[in-house]
Amino acid sequence: MDKIRVLVVDDNINFLQLAEMALGTDAYEVHTATDGKDGFEQARKVKPDIILMDVMMPRVSGLELMRMLLADDEMKEIPILVMTASHFDPSTEQVFKQERNIKGFLQKPCPVDVLRAEIAKAVKK
Numbered sequence: 001m002d003k004i005r006v007l008v009v010d011d012n013i014n015f016l017q018l019a020e021m022a023l024g025t026d027a028y029e030v031h032t033a034t035d036g037k038d039g040f041e042q043a044r045k046v047k048p049d050i051i052l053m054d055v056m057m058p059r060v061s062g063l064e065l066m067r068m069l070l071a072d073d074e075m076k077e078i079p080i081l082v083m084t085a086s087h088f089d090p091s092t093e094q095v096f097k098q099e100r101n102i103k104g105f106l107q108k109p110c111p112v113d114v115l116r117a118e119i120a121k122a123v124k125k
Contacts, residue, residue, distance in 0.1 A: 003029040007048035009039030011057045022112040036060025051080045079103040079122040
């Protein structure tokens with residue numbers, strides 16, 4: 001079985017390491033990026049099956065990254081799970097929810113089994 005290629009975009013290094021450990025199994029191939037700009041470049045390079053991304057990041061935010069991905073023909077169909085440690089402003093959540101590639105919102109920290117279940121649900125073709 002092919003591994004699910006997961007790109008985790010977050011400026012919190014501890015969270016990236018946690019995601020790598022949690023998903024670093026036979027089922028997943030994990031790639032990481034520390035901000036939206038790096039995330040976009042990584043997405044272009046590794047063609048992930050799903051992107052987990054934070055909202056608040058330096059240089060390029062999660063919202064800007066989502067718009068960059070949507071504007072790119074090769075990447076606009078990649079499902080995205082939005083992860084945030086802070087509480088979502090309802091208007092921000094609405095902006096994300098309008099986009100068809102946004103498959104869900106997860107609160108950090110998120111239990112590993114919930115994370116895996118959400119990934120499985122989002123990448124089901």
